[in-house]
Amino acid sequence: EVQLVESGGGLVQPGGSLRLSCAASGFTFSSYWMSWVRQAPGKGLEWVANIKQDGSEKYYVDSVKGRFTISRDNAKNSLYLQMNSLRAEDTAVYYCAREPGISYAFDIWGQGTMVTVSS
Amino acid sequence: QSALTQPASVSGSPGQSITISCTGTSSDVGSYNLVSWYQQHPGKAPKLMIYEVSKRPSGVSNRFSGSKSGNTASLTISGLQAEDEADYYCCSYAGSSTLVVFGGGTKLTVL
Numbered sequence: 001e002v003q004l005v006e007s008g009g010g011l012v013q014p015g016g017s018l019r020l021s022c023a024a025s026g027f028t029f030s031s032y033w034m035s036w037v038r039q040a041p042g043k044g045l046e047w048v049a050n051i052k053q054d055g056s057e058k059y060y061v062d063s064v065k066g067r068f069t070i071s072r073d074n075a076k077n078s079l080y081l082q083m084n085s086l087r088a089e090d091t092a093v094y095y096c097a098r099e100p101g102i103s104y105a106f107d108i109w110g111q112g113t114m115v116t117v118s119s
Numbered sequence: 120q121s122a123l124t125q126p127a128s129v130s131g132s133p134g135q136s137i138t139i140s141c142t143g144t145s146s147d148v149g150s151y152n153l154v155s156w157y158q159q160h161p162g163k164a165p166k167l168m169i170y171e172v173s174k175r176p177s178g179v180s181n182r183f184s185g186s187k188s189g190n191t192a193s194l195t196i197s198g199l200q201a202e203d204e205a206d207y208y209c210c211s212y213a214g215s216s217t218l219v220v221f222g223g224g225t226k227l228t229v230l
Contacts, residue, residue: 045224050218105167
């Protein structure tokens with residue numbers, strides 16, 4: 001079964017750090033671009049970052065540039081999001097998602113992990 | 120404020136057809152045939168329904184169809200069913216600087 005499972009979310013104080021993980025199974029992880037997409041409580045979806053199959057290209061939404069770092073370990077079939085200098089507005093459910101081909105669509109999603117930034 | 124504009128809500132009766140619009144600009148929807156649509160039920164992860172404007176992934180009902188005209192993309196659901204009640208989001212490639220933008224979402228109510 002094709003599956004993505006996120007972990008690492010939780011409560012963190014403003015200015016703090018958190019590292020999210022996403023474990024992939026059921027497909028050849030190293031063959032796909034991967035993304036993080038977030039959804040603030042009661043709000044819409046927001047693309048956060050993505051990474052090329054070999055990790056050589058990474059892109060970020062402006063609001064997280066310089067604070068978040070996306071990475072991957074193809075040997076462990078895992079995707080990561082290192083989040084530093086967290087702000088209240090980063091509070092959201094964070095989903096990892098697979099990008100098939102070059103269509104900038106997301107065909108497989110994890111169940112999400114909640115990140116709450118609050119003092 | 121989301122980059123792509125969707126109506127906040129639409130409604131329809133079982134068996135009817137509805138269309139959800141997604142308005143962007145010449146920098147995103149208007150320039151690329153890379154619009155996708157997602158269905159999200161409460162508390163669940165989004166599900167891909169349409170990609171590349173009008174293509175359906177395997178397993179998605181042919182009651183769902185997509186189209187585009189100029190800067191506006193549309194999702195049409197025909198033969199509405201109770202299980203179609205959900206939030207729907209459009210998404211578009213927006214160039215190498217911005218990359219990907221979503222719409223604000225549309226809540227579909229099946230009356």
